[in-house]
Amino acid sequence: MEEDSEFRRWDELIPDALGLIFRNLTLQETLTVIPRVCKSWGRAVYGPYCWQEIDIAEWSKFRPPETITRMLQMLVIRSSGSLRKLCVAGLPNDQTFSFIADHAKSLRTLQLPRSEISDSIVEQVAARLSSITFLDVSYCKTIGGPALEAFGKHCRHLRKLQRCMYGWEVLDKVSQDDEALAIAATMPKLKHLEILCLHVSTEAVHQILLNCPELQLLDVRGCYSVKLDEKFVKKFSGLKLVGPGSDNAGWDDCSNYSVSSGYLAWDVMDDDFDEEMLDEAWEDDLSMEDVEMRFYDGFYLDNGGFDWPLSP
Structure with a gap:
């Protein structure tokens, strides 16, 4: 008993706890190092415990479309329907977006900047x-x-929307009032809205303010056609307004609202570990000169230069 009490049995932690711990690691460490430490850690990574929140936004910025798709398919399937948060940049096509909608019905946070998705696919799958x-x-x-209208009609719990663009991306657009009016007509419970550099009119923004009474923050920086009267804005108590232009220098700065997600226990489900895909995903990230090698309990361990606590 005394001998046992001297050690922490890291391999005996329940998968839920392991999943919470592993969320502090990088994606590469979670997928390539943890499964080789011990069987219980491997089971936690293969199951949904680590994948309620998937954030591969930074990783996906520099990956080809087919690699992003394969990684998403593997991780979303591992989540086994428990996925609450997904962040990925550059979603390559409608098919991948449809796949996400089919397998992530519990999703609370969805961040898809720079994605190649169409109006038609959003209209088809937004209800999911x-x-x-x-x-x-x-x-x-x-x-x-x-x-945006489809998202608003079907996502009735939507509280925060980010729809920002670069100025040069909207130079060819006569107007994006249809986007602002879709927001006004279908998203009455919004609390936080960012529409930076959209080519929208003052009247369209007025409609947003009039139809979204719970709005706490509106960011319209770069929307240079918008001219909001200060007396009109003061009618909306509790509203923080950012932009547009230098006329609003005295208004409050933008602040972030955190979106939390719960963590549920799920039974472990078997999933094939796609070694070939992972090797391809990391091939540009590691060189052999940077790799430290260790052996533990028969497992080959490439720890990428990190010292890991020894499992009992």
């Missing part, structure tokens, strides 16, 4: 994403008013 409270479709050049 009805639990979303935070949506980011910034820099998505291939969607517009119809997609």
